[in-house]
Amino acid sequence: MIKKIQIKNDAFYEFNQDDLAVYPAHGVGKINGIENRSINGEPIVFYIMQILESSMIIMIPIRNAKTIGLRPVIDKNEIPKIYNAIKVQKPAQINGMTWNRRYRDYMDKIKTGSLYGVAEVFSELYSLTSSKELAFGERKMLDMVQELLIKEISVVKNIDEQKVMKELSVLFEDS
Numbered sequence: 001m002i003k004k005i006q007i008k009n010d011a012f013y014e015f016n017q018d019d020l021a022v023y024p025a026h027g028v029g030k031i032n033g034i035e036n037r038s039i040n041g042e043p044i045v046f047y048i049m050q051i052l053e054s055s056m057i058i059m060i061p062i063r064n065a066k067t068i069g070l071r072p073v074i075d076k077n078e079i080p081k082i083y084n085a086i087k088v089q090k091p092a093q094i095n096g097m098t099w100n101r102r103y104r105d106y107m108d109k110i111k112t113g114s115l116y117g118v119a120e121v122f123s124e125l126y127s128l129t130s131s132k133e134l135a136f137g138e139r140k141m142l143d144m145v146q147e148l149l150i151k152e153i154s155v156v157k158n159i160d161e162q163k164v165m166k167e168l169s170v171l172f173e174d175s
Contacts, residue, residue, distance in 0.1 A: 015065075018031065027053050029052055037059075
């Protein structure tokens, strides 16, 4: 059971073994354990997290979890809000902006850990596909954010990823 701890105006989450969490830019993972390790003689407690999509194992110092952006998966009632944010997203304003600049902006949104930021990047890049063929970097970024979005929503809704992709496609058909 994930515990939200509030101290003044600051909040962070305390995870336990088998909790699902989101590691920014990597996606949904499972906390496989909590381990104490000694680094340079200093005892440090780590979350041992396995990313579901890639099976990558990440050791996250608990004291850095908030700074990193580790968070619980979204609540099921947030999904319609995410879908609405995708639907109402204005087309990307790329005129005069280099890909390098947009890439940095997109990565900043992704690294916040917020699914809303991921959804915004997805919406902008997906809407661009209707007006031009995406360059390699844009396509790669779209694939990454699409996977992050689909994986988290499918885990929360407990449905197949293909069904989530269809739900997302419908959002663009209606606009």
